[in-house]
Amino acid sequence: MNTHSSYSPTRLGVCGCYIYDARACQRTYLPQVKLESHTTILSTASRTVMRQKFVNQSDHTLKEIRYAFPLFDGISVVDFVCHIGQRTIYGLVKERREAKKTYDVAKTRGETAALLEQDPDAADVFKTTISNIPNGSSIFITIKYIQELNHDAEVDGIRLTIPSSIFPRYGYCPGNLQKRFGMVAIQGISITVDVCMPEGIPIRKIISQSHPIEVTLGSLSTSTIDEDVSISRGSAVLALQRIEFRHDFILRVVAKDIGIPQAILKTHPTLPNQRALMTTLVPKFNLKTEKPEIIFIVDRSGSMSHQIPTLVSALKVFLKSIPVGCMFNICSFGSSHSCLWSESKGYNQETLEEAINCVDAFQADMGGTETLAAVQSCFKMRNKHCSTEMVLLTDGNIWAQQQLFNYIIEETKSRDVRVFPIGIGGQVSSALIEGVARAGGGFAEMVAENEKLDRKIIRILKGSLTPHIKDYRLEVK
Template sequence: MYNVILFLLVPLKSIEVELEVRDHVATVVSTLNYENKEDKPLEAVFVFPLPGDAAVCHFSAEIGKTQIVAEVKEKQKAREEYDDALSCGQQAFLLEESDRSPDIFSLSVGSLPPGESASIRLEYVTELAVQADDGLRFCLPAVLNPRYQPQGSEGAGVQVTSVPASLVPYSLSFSARVSSPRPISKVESNCSLDPLQYLNTDQTQATVKLAAGHKFDRDVELLIYYKDAHQPTAVVEAGQASAEPGSLMGDPVVMVSLYPEFPQSVMSSMASCGEFVFLMDRSGSMGCHITNSMQQETRISSARDTLLLLLKSLPMGCYFNIYSFGSGYEHIFPKSVEYSQQTMEEALKTVEQMEANLGGTEILQPLKHIYSQPCIPNQPRQLFVFTDGEVGNTKEVIDLVKKNSDSHRCFSFGIGEGASSALINGMAKEGGGHAQFITGTDRMQAKVMQSLRFALQPAVVDISVTWDLPKEVSVTVLSPPIKTLFQGQRSLIYAQLTGQVAEGCVTVKYSLAGHPSENQLHFSLRPAEDTGLTVHRLGARTLIRSLEMDERESRGQQDGGVKEKVVKLSVQSGVSSSFTAFIAVNKDNSEVIQGPLVRRNIPTPCEFISKEKTKTLSISVFSFSTIIRSSCYFIFVFPAAAPEQPPRDPLLHLVSLQEASGCWLLDPALATALGKTNKEANSEVWATILALLWLHAFKMDAKDEWELLAMKAASWLQMCAQSVTSNKLAVNQNFYSYFSTAVLPLI
């Protein structure tokens, strides 16, 4: 049963989104259509999500036949100009980034007269993240869950007006055009799409649209696959003719995309050591379903299954610990312990009891505690963070991860719709790890195991980038230093070039498992045609984010000029920052808008709000008396009692029976999991072989999930064979013949 309270229709009527993807860069143009059907002038305020790494580069308004293009100005000045315009009866428009999280923006449409319509155009560019399966991920955020404001945090929290996704009063249309030098293999989505339409015979250009009837119950995710995606590239973009020579916008900018290839001899062996620290979100919202379908498992139940798989896949000889957090935090062991059958079983008993019952989302304190623990010699620390990302102190968390980046690698996982892309991507980027998002029908286990493979790769050290250019050409690197490299993962470098030449070369040198290696890319410095200023804006965004982090680190110190540098660069490049805002004022309208201005908050879709979080959420929710006074009504939906849990997945049942060493024991439960009688499983060796064969016979579609623990089982079998041979014991020849022909090929 649901409790429903009606809400008043809002002036935002529709959103139209046009996406253009060129190789691995996306340009997004959103048009927001407003109409005031009330008898009073309105101020419409819309707080909405954007990708955390987006470079917002254009903002304009069209009223009738008048178009007003916004300018980038220092944030406080822009706010004052907006307020002054409204007080004078003028129309004004303000777009600003949240001070606390770069993936939340606020759009204010001021003085919209009765019966008037307005179209707001917003444009941003962003890079597409490479997934472990080589797909490029684009996400159009739609869901904005209220962000938890930690106790004692400085500054006001992000004010979010939210309603359940099914009751959002405006529509969304979405279309995408994809082009690449390489053929487009396929485009997948978590939403219903019309069929992909190729525009040429070599399949390097295609279009796709969101199917009619889309509901705002999820972010719109596209996964784009190219043939031969792992090709290093360099794109040089000519400077802006009207910009000052020698400035970032006036000089050419190069974007270099590198895919380091590691020696196969090194990659064939996974690390057998490390300290693995798992940090699990157990706030109230983790009790929500991963999607809004009541048939799906909850976030916390999927997380429990994932922890089971991780614990079974860890190598013998490593160390581990598990933390969980909500309003406070807990840990299974006082400090990380050596991985063994006993410690694994003790941890699993606690994991099985984990529920989403710890209240808010205080992620900062457990992170501080983890970082305060001394590192274990010769056991590199690998931190895995699982959260739905509904936190309000995003920048503080990212800054803390960066501060401790020399002592660990951080792998982050955003669970469910509305997880903060700024938080998840920022933690992984600053922690030298990898980010994953689990939405829709995604299995968390498969994506987490992909990250575990990265964590088990040898750490790449001594990374350096050198440029081979003629003497008359200088290079200014805009990107921060590369801190981590993974097999098959892309690294992007932006650089400003001064001077004109034909050819250049960039070399990345590094050491892997004690072996020095290098990768080179030769490229033409002739500007590519028809690239606009996309590369310049992405380069400016990259430099702005680095400077913003430097500014936070330098607070209270002598260097007070970083903010001024950010503002200057933001204004010069036309790219938003945390210290600037877009402001547009309609000065052509001679008529003064009469009457008191009524504010209307535009709601964003959110998922179910759990009772544990309603006490502490920083959300713009009106009291009943306020609702009566303003005639604004909001909807709150609470799910009915959770349905009975479905029977356990057979794969997870089998995994739960594996020993820490990698073998399976003679046990009636194993026979049941395999569909065998107890008499058919007559030894640990045979039980382990049967388990491996069952995995290969019936669960090949989930190989990404069990491959590591199967490798551990095969290694255990090899040790058994070597032990028997070295001790010259009597051997069952049939078994070892079967082992050699049936089991070893599976390793």
């Protein structure tokens, strides 16, 4: 059977701890008893400690279990610890093949071992394989990771996302993530976020539209009674402890002067004379706008069925904001792709009305998600006599992401084309969206459910109208 054609996306996630039966192509999930997440935001970076507990309720030792879990793009895992009964397994960084060999040897000996690896086909999919789990035992998994946080244009603040699950991706699903049967709902969820801004920079608000939270300004969740109240500190706690965690947890922090350049210097706690510096540079160039060709590449696959209203709203804001004198076109894609016109047309009242009528009729009725083929077609049809801005609107549910990145990198070497991706929905693959932005020389925006579109759309449009500057020089004094 052809895996590409037989696999169809569904709305079930693939995150969890499970036993995989290769003969039946079936997963049996272990019940998850507890999930605790504690994040500390320091200016524009964060550190998260995530703890999960699973239980082997069977009457026999499990030879091997697997655990797939989602991490946002740009995250670096810095620690992995697994407790099973009286045994503790600590993670060590090794080359992929060497790590797999070490794991297989320990498994053959009957030892309890674990292997944590990142999926090469999707940067936001990590997998853990654990061997020899005694009956009745509990599995405690602790993962620590760090990341740099993105700007949120809607509130002009920073945005923290804790993903709930990895949505099914279209295309060949690599390795053991191909099929999913059954799901165990997560109960006993605790999410705590502490926010520390530089001294003297007040936190104005901490908000979440994805989940109900309790917010405290002036102190951290770890603060003692004797500590002074600080305008630069705050914390948020998920208010409901027993819910099904079906959507990404999105937290936004608004603070004064968040848009000014900042630098954080960190001294190593044990190694002498070792420091790390993280800088946030905020470019404010006064550049003249251009009138490029703008091609909207629009995902109308089946997985977009719940996102069509958001997609249509976003496109209408875009279309009504294009400056007169630009050329534009719309390419819809799914299993196949088609364009509004055979070539881009000049922006005027007549072409705007034709485009609006086309967008109003959009449905998620084009099958699968063949993103690469649509992007290739747009690069081939673009106007070679002017700069081109491509705006990709998608929920990002595809595998084989690196193939798409490589193509975009190759095609944008001339530096007269840029790609600006917009992730739509609450379960977007951040690895795809951020990866396309890096490859295409643009920047990304995420639009989750119940979020306002206007500011994010205008930010993308302003970015697409800036000149293509090919050479930069940075001087640090």
